[in-house]
Amino acid sequence: MNLSKKNIFWQQSSIKLENRQIKNGHAGAVLWFTGLSSSGKSTLAHNVEKHLFDLGMQVYVLDGDNVRHGLCGDLGFSVEDRIENIRRISEVSKLFMNAGFIVLTAFIAPYQIQRKRAKKLIGTTNFLEIYCQCPLEVCEERDVKGLYKQARNGKIKDFTGISSCYEEPLSPDLAVNTAQLSLEESTNKVINLLQNRGIIHG
Amino acid sequence: MNLSKKNIFWQQSSIKLENRQIKNGHAGAVLWFTGLSSSGKSTLAHNVEKHLFDLGMQVYVLDGDNVRHGLCGDLGFSVEDRIENIRRISEVSKLFMNAGFIVLTAFIAPYQIQRKRAKKLIGTTNFLEIYCQCPLEVCEERDVKGLYKQARNGKIKDFTGISSCYEEPLSPDLAVNTAQLSLEESTNKVINLLQNRGIIHG
Numbered sequence: 001m002n003l004s005k006k007n008i009f010w011q012q013s014s015i016k017l018e019n020r021q022i023k024n025g026h027a028g029a030v031l032w033f034t035g036l037s038s039s040g041k042s043t044l045a046h047n048v049e050k051h052l053f054d055l056g057m058q059v060y061v062l063d064g065d066n067v068r069h070g071l072c073g074d075l076g077f078s079v080e081d082r083i084e085n086i087r088r089i090s091e092v093s094k095l096f097m098n099a100g101f102i103v104l105t106a107f108i109a110p111y112q113i114q115r116k117r118a119k120k121l122i123g124t125t126n127f128l129e130i131y132c133q134c135p136l137e138v139c140e141e142r143d144v145k146g147l148y149k150q151a152r153n154g155k156i157k158d159f160t161g162i163s164s165c166y167e168e169p170l171s172p173d174l175a176v177n178t179a180q181l182s183l184e185e186s187t188n189k190v191i192n193l194l195q196n197r198g199i200i201h202g
Numbered sequence: 203m204n205l206s207k208k209n210i211f212w213q214q215s216s217i218k219l220e221n222r223q224i225k226n227g228h229a230g231a232v233l234w235f236t237g238l239s240s241s242g243k244s245t246l247a248h249n250v251e252k253h254l255f256d257l258g259m260q261v262y263v264l265d266g267d268n269v270r271h272g273l274c275g276d277l278g279f280s281v282e283d284r285i286e287n288i289r290r291i292s293e294v295s296k297l298f299m300n301a302g303f304i305v306l307t308a309f310i311a312p313y314q315i316q317r318k319r320a321k322k323l324i325g326t327t328n329f330l331e332i333y334c335q336c337p338l339e340v341c342e343e344r345d346v347k348g349l350y351k352q353a354r355n356g357k358i359k360d361f362t363g364i365s366s367c368y369e370e371p372l373s374p375d376l377a378v379n380t381a382q383l384s385l386e387e388s389t390n391k392v393i394n395l396l397q398n399r400g401i402i403h404g
Contacts, residue, residue: 014248014263015255023258046216053217056225058260060301061216071293074286084276091273092294099262101301 020100024058027199028097030122031104031190034115034169035132036161037147038139040178040186041106044132047183048190049104057200059102062089067107077158083114090118097122102199110166128193131172136161138179173197222302226260229401230299232324233306233392236317236371237334238363239349240341242380242388243308246334249389251306259402261304264291269309279360285316292320299324304401312368328401332392333374338363340381375399 021027031048033041045061052059068075071088075081086109096103109115119127139161140148151159158164169175174193176186195202223229233250235243247263254261270277273290277283288311298305311317321329341363342350353361360366371377376395378388397404 014252019255023255050216053221053225058302060297062297070296071290073293088273088290091275092297094272095262095264095294096298096301099298099303100260 017098017100024100026057026102026201027126028100029102029126029128029194029197029199030093030097030118031102031128031130031194032093032109032115032118033104033106033130033132034109034172035134035178036136036139036166037108037159038142038144039132039134040176040183041108041132043183044130044176044178044186044190045104045106047187051187051191052102052200055200057102058100059104060096061104061106062093062096063106067092083111086114086118090121093118094122097126102194108160108166110160110164112167112170115169126197126199128173128197128199129169130190130193131169131175132178133175134177134179219300219302226302228259228304228403229328230302231304231328231330231396231399231401232295232299232320233304233330233332233396234295234311234317234320235306235308235332235334236311236374237336237380238338238341238368239310239361240344240346241334241336242385243310243334245385246332246378246380246388246392247306247308249385250392253389253393254304254402257402259304260302261306262298263306263308264295264298265308269294285313288316288320292323295320296324299328304396310362310368312362312366314369314372317371328399330375330395330399330401331371332395333371333377334380335377336379336381 017028033045035041042063049059049061067089071092072085075085086107089105089107093103093105115129143149147156147159148162150156151162160166174189176189178186194200219230235247237243244265251261251263269291273294274287277287288309291307291309295305295307317331321331345351349358349361350364352358353364362368376391378391380388396402
């Protein structure tokens, strides 16, 4: 027999999450931003992060563009690899939440099943799905990274929204119309959500 | 062409690590505990965590036993999988450190190359290798999880120290003789190291 999972035991942290939350003055949570490329996920997540940090909170953005170089540097963009990418990010988000953080994740996460699994893993209470709602034509016009152009030219295959599907969230905790709202207005919507859910105090 | 790494851009955090450190009152760091099974890594790491938390610091233990169920739940115990296990943990430790945390990792990490890579990835300044030095016979006598017995009976293959090698650290930042020192004495040694390196204030 090889060493297997049944030989692995849970080690309880010596510090209860409750005590971390009391110290930090807010709950641990995962704000799961989802939406098309150039829909404003990273911009909004970073602005919310700054806002919360300035209020004295423990907050951190896990960003698709960054994580892809490190933790998920071995993964490509096949359906399987995209699912594994989001699985790892979900696990890391859970670790951060258990460490008392408000974690903001900014990934396309195009499939319902990915977000459903993330929510199941992290727990329904403090997992908030935030849909950055922006028409494809607006995203394509922004084309922050010039990727849509390459996708239209056929230079990039399997690009979400063009040649690969994006399954819209059916019942997100919040939908932010990033095509119409300003960054400050969008940020305020997220902050209000956190207050309404009791994750931060008003 | 498929979407590839060259289409992925770095997203700078809106908050500088320096500002996180000022807020927390200590530097971000990774305390990398290594040693045989039952050498006291987890026990020591959790005790240091509690000590630092009570001092008001942001601190978190990444524990082999825990991470194995989640982030690395897809990995086994082959040499390749052990290396990938430690690679992912190194990446997650780096994320936590960048979020301002003092991270304590408690994994066997039996190969020099694993620890060398972790140090290279995380950076030499705030990566501290702490060797839980304990003779095999003492670890085997403790046998907290009953694994040595199974390894001796041939029920577990490739078990570090018995049928798989453990490469001792050549120049750890600290070696703690966990066979002779009490938990409090060992904890104090780690705390002194953190003070001497300027990660926490004395």
